[in-house]
Amino acid sequence: MTFDALDTWWWPFLFILVGGWLATDAWRFLGVYLGDRISDDSDLLVLVRALATALVAAVIGNLIVFPSGALADMSLALRLGAAAGGFLAYLCLGRKVLVGIVAAEVILLAGLWIWR
Amino acid sequence: MLCASAMPADDASPIPDFSIRRLWYLRGVRAAFSVPGLILASAFIGFAGLAKEAGLTLVQTVFMVGMVWALPAKVVLVGAILSGTSLPAAAFAVALSSIRLAPMVVALVPEMRGPRTPRWVLYFLSHFVAVTSWVLAMERLRGIPRDVRTSYYAGLGSTLVLVNMVVVGVVYVLADSLPPVVSAALFLLTPMYFLTSLWGSARERAGHVAMAIGLVLGPLLHLVVPGFDLLGAGLIGGSIAFAFHLLSRRRAKR
Numbered sequence: 191m192t193f194d195a196l197d198t199w200w201w202p203f204l205f206i207l208v209g210g211w212l213a214t215d216a217w218r219f220l221g222v223y224l225g226d227r228i229s230d231d232s233d234l235l236v237l238v239r240a241l242a243t244a245l246v247a248a249v250i251g252n253l254i255v256f257p258s259g260a261l262a263d264m265s266l267a268l269r270l271g272a273a274a275g276g277f278l279a280y281l282c283l284g285r286k287v288l289v290g291i292v293a294a295e296v297i298l299l300a301g302l303w304i305w306r
Numbered sequence: 307m308l309c310a311s312a313m314p315a316d317d318a319s320p321i322p323d324f325s326i327r328r329l330w331y332l333r334g335v336r337a338a339f340s341v342p343g344l345i346l347a348s349a350f351i352g353f354a355g356l357a358k359e360a361g362l363t364l365v366q367t368v369f370m371v372g373m374v375w376a377l378p379a380k381v382v383l384v385g386a387i388l389s390g391t392s393l394p395a396a397a398f399a400v401a402l403s404s405i406r407l408a409p410m411v412v413a414l415v416p417e418m419r420g421p422r423t424p425r426w427v428l429y430f431l432s433h434f435v436a437v438t439s440w441v442l443a444m445e446r447l448r449g450i451p452r453d454v455r456t457s458y459y460a461g462l463g464s465t466l467v468l469v470n471m472v473v474v475g476v477v478y479v480l481a482d483s484l485p486p487v488v489s490a491a492l493f494l495l496t497p498m499y500f501l502t503s504l505w506g507s508a509r510e511r512a513g514h515v516a517m518a519i520g521l522v523l524g525p526l527l528h529l530v531v532p533g534f535d536l537l538g539a540g541l542i543g544g545s546i547a548f549a550f551h552l553l554s555r556r557r558a559k560r
Binding site for chain 2: 191192193194202203205206207208209210211212213214215216217218219220221222224225226228229233235236237238239240241242243244245246247248249250251252253254255256257261263264269272273276277280281285287288290291294295298299302
């Protein structure tokens with residue numbers, strides 16, 4: 191039962207619905223069910239928030255260390271340097287998201303220009 | 307203290323009427339047209355190329371954006387389609403990659419619900435949860451009156467989904483390839499945005515601890531136990547951060 195298994199117009203959409211929509215929204219619905227039973231200031235919510243934050247941070251780390259596409263052709267040192275430099279700029283220059291992003295991009299592009 | 311989350315005082319205010327809800331919905335719409343929204347759109351430019359290479363049609367690709375929404379889940383699904391995986395195995399892989407959505411929604415729901423919010427509204431709005439709208443919401447919902455937060459998030463979430471369906475459609479039709487320097491710069495936008503805004507949206511110091519550990523553990527576990535990297539990093543990093551939270555509070559009480 192692969193994506194190309196049936197030669198009908200609706201099969202790919204059913205594939206996307208079951209393999210994509212159901213497999214993601216089931217977790218979201220479970221989250222609503224559980225989240226609706228937690229009070230705003232409980233310690234459990236601090237734990238859940240910490241879990242979710244660490245998870246998202248892991249996604250970020252993987253995006254930088256194991257990127258896909260053209261960023262994968264750049265050296266790991268350059269990617270780490272750009273991300274770390276951008277984050278430092280964010281921390282030191284008034285905690286503006288845009289400052290961090292621009293600094294990281296400048297470092298990346300400068301690095302590409304120097305080592306091309 | 308950082309932990310003090312402000313409860314708005316207007317919990318007992320009258321039920322907001324339609325024009326007030328529409329106003330906050332439109333403010334949510336406007337929040338989607340922001341730096342984070344732009345960055346997300348740039349990530350979807352890359353996804354359109356990936357789906358096209360995998361042989362998906364235009365309609366299938368746009369349909370997938372609307373129905374699945376979370377970008378990592380879509381990348382996994384397209385990967386499964388590319389490698390000729392059967393439907394049960396594909397659904398399992400996508401489900402495994404999306405477990406993080408549950409704790410994210412659990413953390414968001416108490417933030418978003420008002421005193422009279424019906425359940426079905428929360429279930430409906432949860433579909434819009436993915437990293438970008440979650441980070442944006444955790445950052446901004448605090449400053450919005452509690453009884454119109456659902457309206458604001460509806461505007462924000464639905465606009466992000468619709469705009470990116472359009473972006474993916476347009477890029478699918480127009481683009482074949484970008485210069486490598488441009489696409490590398492585009493790829494760096496997403497992690498940099500997440501990195502800085504997640505740091506800024508942390509409620510308590512434990513959030514920063516969780517983030518630092520997750521950043522390191524994610525790639526490390528990816529090498530050691532691929533497939534379990536995100537979940538493992540979340541469980542370990544989250545637990546350590548929570549222990550830190552309990553310890554520092556005990557110390558503060560002393």
